[in-house]
Amino acid sequence: IVVRREDYAPPAFWIDTVDLAFDLDPAKTRVLNRMRLRRNPDVAPQALRLDGEDLNLARVLVNGGGCSFRMDGQTLVLENLPEGAEPFDLEIFTTCAPEKNTQLMGLYVSQGTFFTQCEAEGFRRITYFLDRPDVMASYTVTLRADKDRYPVLLSNGNLVDSGNLPDNRHFAKWVDPHKKPCYLFALVAGKLVAREQRIVSRSGKEHLLQVYVRPGDMDKTEHAMNSLMASVVWDEARFGLPLDLERFMIVATADFNMGAMENKGLNIFNTKYVLANSATATDTDFANIESVVGHEYFHNWTGNRITCRDWFQLSLKEGLTVFRDQEFSMDLCADPSARAVKRIEDVRVLRTAQFPEDAGPMAHPVRPDSYVEINNFYTVTIYEKGAEVVRMMQTLVGRDGFRKGMELYFQRHDGQAVTCDDFAQAVADANPGSELSRLLPQFKRWYSQAGTPRVQATGRFDAEARTYTLELAQTCDPTPGQSDKAPFVIPVAIGLLDAQGRDLPLHLDGGPAVAGTQTVVLSEACQSFVFTGIDAEPVPSVLRGFSAPVVLDMNLSDAELLHLLAHDSDPFNRWEAGQRLALRRALHAIRAEGPVHQEPLDEAFVAAMRAVLRHPALDAAFKELVLTLPAETYIAEQLDIVDPQRIHAVREAMRSQLAHALHEDWIWAYEQHRDNGAYRPDPVSTGRRALTGMALTMLCLAARDNGNPVWPGKAYQRFKDAGNMTDRFNALSALVIAGLPLASEALARFHGMFRQEALVLDKWFALQAGAPDRGGNILPAVRQLLAHPDFNLRNPNRARSVIFSYCSANPGAFHRADAAGYVFWSEKVIEIDAFNPQVAARLARALDRWKKLAEPYRSAAREAIARVAAKPDLSNDVREVVTRSLAD
Numbered sequence: 001i002v003v004r005r006e007d008y009a010p011p012a013f014w015i016d017t018v019d020l021a022f023d024l025d026p027a028k029t030r031v032l033n034r035m036r037l038r039r040n041p042d043v044a045p046q047a048l049r050l051d052g053e054d055l056n057l058a059r060v061l062v063n064g065g066g067c068s069f070r071m072d073g074q075t076l077v078l079e080n081l082p083e084g085a086e087p088f089d090l091e092i093f094t095t096c097a098p099e100k101n102t103q104l105m106g107l108y109v110s111q112g113t114f115f116t117q118c119e120a121e122g123f124r125r126i127t128y129f130l131d132r133p134d135v136m137a138s139y140t141v142t143l144r145a146d147k148d149r150y151p152v153l154l155s156n157g158n159l160v161d162s163g164n165l166p167d168n169r170h171f172a173k174w175v176d177p178h179k180k181p182c183y184l185f186a187l188v189a190g191k192l193v194a195r196e197q198r199i200v201s202r203s204g205k206e207h208l209l210q211v212y213v214r215p216g217d218m219d220k221t222e223h224a225m226n227s228l229m230a231s232v233v234w235d236e237a238r239f240g241l242p243l244d245l246e247r248f249m250i251v252a253t254a255d256f257n258m259g260a261m262e263n264k265g266l267n268i269f270n271t272k273y274v275l276a277n278s279a280t281a282t283d284t285d286f287a288n289i290e291s292v293v294g295h296e297y298f299h300n301w302t303g304n305r306i307t308c309r310d311w312f313q314l315s316l317k318e319g320l321t322v323f324r325d326q327e328f329s330m331d332l333c334a335d336p337s338a339r340a341v342k343r344i345e346d347v348r349v350l351r352t353a354q355f356p357e358d359a360g361p362m363a364h365p366v367r368p369d370s371y372v373e374i375n376n377f378y379t380v381t382i383y384e385k386g387a388e389v390v391r392m393m394q395t396l397v398g399r400d401g402f403r404k405g406m407e408l409y410f411q412r413h414d415g416q417a418v419t420c421d422d423f424a425q426a427v428a429d430a431n432p433g434s435e436l437s438r439l440l441p442q443f444k445r446w447y448s449q450a451g452t453p454r455v456q457a458t459g460r461f462d463a464e465a466r467t468y469t470l471e472l473a474q475t476c477d478p479t480p481g482q483s484d485k486a487p488f489v490i491p492v493a494i495g496l497l498d499a500q501g502r503d504l505p506l507h508l509d510g511g512p513a514v515a516g517t518q519t520v521v522l523s524e525a526c527q528s529f530v531f532t533g534i535d536a537e538p539v540p541s542v543l544r545g546f547s548a549p550v551v552l553d554m555n556l557s558d559a560e561l562l563h564l565l566a567h568d569s570d571p572f573n574r575w576e577a578g579q580r581l582a583l584r585r586a587l588h589a590i591r592a593e594g595p596v597h598q599e600p601l602d603e604a605f606v607a608a609m610r611a612v613l614r615h616p617a618l619d620a621a622f623k624e625l626v627l628t629l630p631a632e633t634y635i636a637e638q639l640d641i642v643d644p645q646r647i648h649a650v651r652e653a654m655r656s657q658l659a660h661a662l663h664e665d666w667i668w669a670y671e672q673h674r675d676n677g678a679y680r681p682d683p684v685s686t687g688r689r690a691l692t693g694m695a696l697t698m699l700c701l702a703a704r705d706n707g708n709p710v711w712p713g714k715a716y717q718r719f720k721d722a723g724n725m726t727d728r729f730n731a732l733s734a735l736v737i738a739g740l741p742l743a744s745e746a747l748a749r750f751h752g753m754f755r756q757e758a759l760v761l762d763k764w765f766a767l768q769a770g771a772p773d774r775g776g777n778i779l780p781a782v783r784q785l786l787a788h789p790d791f792n793l794r795n796p797n798r799a800r801s802v803i804f805s806y807c808s809a810n811p812g813a814f815h816r817a818d819a820a821g822y823v824f825w826s827e828k829v830i831e832i833d834a835f836n837p838q839v840a841a842r843l844a845r846a847l848d849r850w851k852k853l854a855e856p857y858r859s860a861a862r863e864a865i866a867r868v869a870a871k872p873d874l875s876n877d878v879r880e881v882v883t884r885s886l887a888d
C-alpha cells in the first residue's frame with residue numbers, strides 16, 4: 001500500500017492524555033493503556049481507527065463500560081463512540097512478547113534488558129494508538145517488574161513515585177511534563193548503572209544528566225557525558241535553546257537498528273555511539289559519539305518541541321538536526337583548518353552515499369511524495385541532503401539571519417507538528433530582503449525535486465575590458481517519477497586567484513569590492529556573472545566550501561588545478577583540486593584500452609602530493625584527506641558504464657604508485673607524527689594519528705612489493721605496543737590491507753586481546769570483510785567469519801560488520817565475475833528479512849546502482865535482485881526496495 005503526501009488529513013480524534021501501565025515480562029508483557037480522547041471538531045464525525053501490530057487484545061472499555069469494536073486487518077475500529085465534543089475515556093488492555101521481537105521495533109529485549117524503539121511506527125507494536133506524529137499527548141507511565149532482574153525502571157520525564165510490590169517486584173511512575181507524539185515514547189528496564197552529572201544552565205536551573213550502560217561499561221562513558229555537556233552549552237550559546245528538562249538520560253543498547261533515538265528526555269543509543277575509551281575506541285568513534293550525542297540532544301528542540309506533521313516532513317527534523325550537529329562539531333574546533341576538515345568529511349559522505357542515491361532507483365526528494373514503508377526513507381537524502389538545504393538557507397540569509405529565522409520558527413511553532421514549508425517560511429520571513437525571501441517558492445524546489453543538479457561553469461577573461469565573466473548553467477537529470485526539472489536556487493561561492501595564488505578583491509558587475517569570497521545566486525537555467533577590474537587572467541575557485549549540493553563541471557587545466565591545490569585560501573577547494581587531479585587520472589586509466597597501467601600517475605601529480613605531504617604549514621588531518629584518493633564508489637559515479645574490477649585495479653595501482661614514489665616522504669611523515677603523548681581525541685592529535693596510519697599503510701604496501709621486512713616488522717611492533725585503539729587498529733589495518741603474512745598473526749592476537757569487547761570485535765570482523773580482494777579470497781573469508789563463534793546475525797552491529805562491510809563497502813571483492821558475491825547478497829537479504837526487515841532493506845540497497853554495471857555484472861546483479869523479488873513473503877521494506885530497483 002502506497003502512502004501519499006497529498007492524502008494527508010488531520011486526525012479525526014485528539015488524544016490528550018495517556019496513562020500506560022506495564023507489567024514487564026519478556027515472554028508476555030501486559031500493557032494497560034488508559035487514554036482521554038475527544039473528537040477533532042474540524043473533522044467530520046467518523047469511526048476511531050487505532051493502529052496496532054502484533055498485539056494480543058484482551059479488553060476495550062469506553063468510559064469504564066463495555067463497547068463494540070471490530071478489527072480491520074490489524075486496525076482496531078470503534079464506531080459507536082460518544083458523540084459531541086466532550087472528552088471520553090478509552091481503556092485498552094493488550095499483551096505482547098518482547099523476547100520474540102527480533103525486528104527491534106516496539107518493545108524488545110536486548111541482553112536481558114527491555115528497550116523500546118518507536119520511531120517511526122513502533123508504538124503501535126506496544127499498544128493500540130493513533131500512531132502518527134501530529135497527535136501529541138501528555139504521558140504518565142507506570143513500570144512494574146521483577147526487582148532483581150530489572151532494578152532500573154526508566155521512562156520519559158520525571159520520576160514521581162517508586163516503591164516495592166509483592167512477589168519481589170517493584171514499580172516506578174514517570175510523568176512527562178511535555179506533550180509529545182508517540183514516536184518519542186520510551187521505556188528501559190534492566191540492570192544498568194549510570195554516570196551522573198549535575199549542571200546548572202544559564203537560567204540558573206539545575207539539571208541531572210545521566211548516561212546508563214551495563215555495569216562493566218562505566219569506564220567507557222566519560223566521552224559521551226562530555227559530549228552531552230558540550231551539546232547543552234552549545235545549543236544555548238548558538239541558538240538560545242536551553243535544556244527544558246530536569247533530567248536528561250542516555251541509555252546504551254547493543255541491539256539497535258540505527259544509530260540512536262531522541263525519545264523525550266530518554267535517548268536510546270546504539271552502544272557504538274556511546275561507549276568509548278582510548279583502549280577500545282578509535283578517533284573516528286570518538287568523533288561519531290560527539291556528533292550523535294549532539295544530534296539526539298539537538299532533536300530536543302528540532303524534532304521534539306517542534307515535530308513533524310507527517311512522515312513526509314521527516315527532513316524538517318532530520319535535515320535541520322544534522323545541520324545542527326555538523327555546526328556543533330565544527331564550532332568545537334579551535335581553528336579554521338579543523339573546521340574545514342569536518343566540512344570535507346561531511347561532503348565526502350554526501351558525494352559517496354547521497355549522490356548515488358539521488359541517481360539511482362530509490363531517488364526521492366528531500367520531502368518525498370509517497371512511500372510504501374517509511375523506514376526506507378531514513379536516508380542520506382533526508383538526512384545529509386536535507387542538511388545541505390538548511391545550510392544553503394544559512395548561506396543565503398547569513399549566520400545571524402539564520403539564528404533570527406530559528407527564533408521566529410520557535411515563536412510561531414513551539415509545541416506544534418509542522419511542515420518543511422513552515423520552517424522555510426520562518427527563515428525567509430525573519431530575513432525580509434534576503435535572497436531566500438525573494439526566491440522562496442523557487443528555493444523550495446530543493447524539497448520537491450529529486451536528483452543532483454549539475455552546474456556547468458565557464459570562465460572568460462577579457463583583457464581589454466579587464467573583466468572576468470563566469471557563466472553558470474544548470475541541469476538536472478530525470479529521476480523516477482520526475483522527468484522534467486525546473487531550475488534550482490543555487491548559491492555559488494566564488495574566489496579568483498592571481499598568479500601568486502592570492503585572492504583578488506571581487507567587484508561583481510562593478511558593485512562594492514568584496515575581499516576573498518563572493519557568493520552569487522544562480523536561479524535561472526543559465527546566468528553570467530561579470531567581475532570587473534581584473535588585470536590578468538585569474539584562476540577561478542568555484543563552489544567554495546561546497547556551497548551547494550551539486551556536481552560542478554568546470555574544465556580547469558591541470559596547471560590551474562595545481563595552482564588551486566598549492567594556494568587556494570578556501571581549504572575545501574584546495575582539497576577538491578587534488579581530488580579532481582586524481583579523479584582525472586583515474587578516469588583516464590579506466591577508459592584506456594588494454595590492461596591496467598601499473599603507473600597511472602605523472603610526475604607533476606606525484607610532486608604535488610609530495611609538496612602537500614611535506615608542507616610546513618598544513619595540518620596533518622588535512623594532508624591525510626588530500627592524499628586519500630577518491631573512493632571507488634565516487635569514481636564509479638563519474639562513469640556511465642561501471643566495471644568495478646577495473647576501477648578497483650586502477651585505484652590500487654594509483655595508491656601503490658604513491659606508496660613507492662613517495663617512499664622517503666612516507667618515512668618522514670611516519671617519524672614526524674608517530675608520537676602524540678597521552679591520548680586525547682582532539683583534532684590536532686587525531687590528524688597526526690590519521691596521517692601516521694596512512695604512512696604506515698603506504699610503507700607496508702611498498703614492503704609487500706619489494707619483500708623488505710623492516711616496515712612490516714615496525715607495523716607489527718606498533719600494533720603490539722600501541723597506547724590507544726587508533727594507533728593499534730591503524731597498524732593492524734596496514735598489515736591487513738597490504739596482505740602481509742604478519743596480518744594473520746596480528747588478527748589472532750587482536751581477537752585474543754578483545755574477545756570481551758563487542759564493539760572491538762565488530763572492527764575485527766569489518767576489517768577482514770572489507771580487506772582488498774586478492775584472487776577472490778574475501779568471499780570465502782566472509783563465509784568463514786559467518787561461521788565464527790562470535791558471529792551473531794541477529795545483532796545488527798555484528799551483521800553490518802561482516803555483511804555490509806563486504807557487500808556495501810568492498811566493491812572490488814563483492815562484484816565478482818562469477819556472480820558469487822551477488823548470490824551471497826540475495827541469500828543474506830532473504831535470511832535477515834525473515835526476522836529484521838529494516839536491516840534487510842538496508843542491505844537490499846547494496847545493489848542500487850546495478851543498471852550502471854558492465855557485463856557480466858549487470859545481468860548477474862539483475863538476476864540476484866529478481867531472485868529476492870520472487871520470494872513470496874517478503875517484508876514491505878525489502879519489497880519496496882527490490883521493486884523500485886527492478887522498475888524501469
Ligand code: ARG
Pocket residue numbers: 117119120257258260261262295296318375378838
Ligand atoms: N530519529 C532517529 C535519529 O535520527 C532515527 C530513528 C530512525 N529509526 C527508524 N527505525 N527508522 O536520530
Ligand code: ZN
Pocket residue numbers: 295299317318321
Ligand atoms: Zn535524527
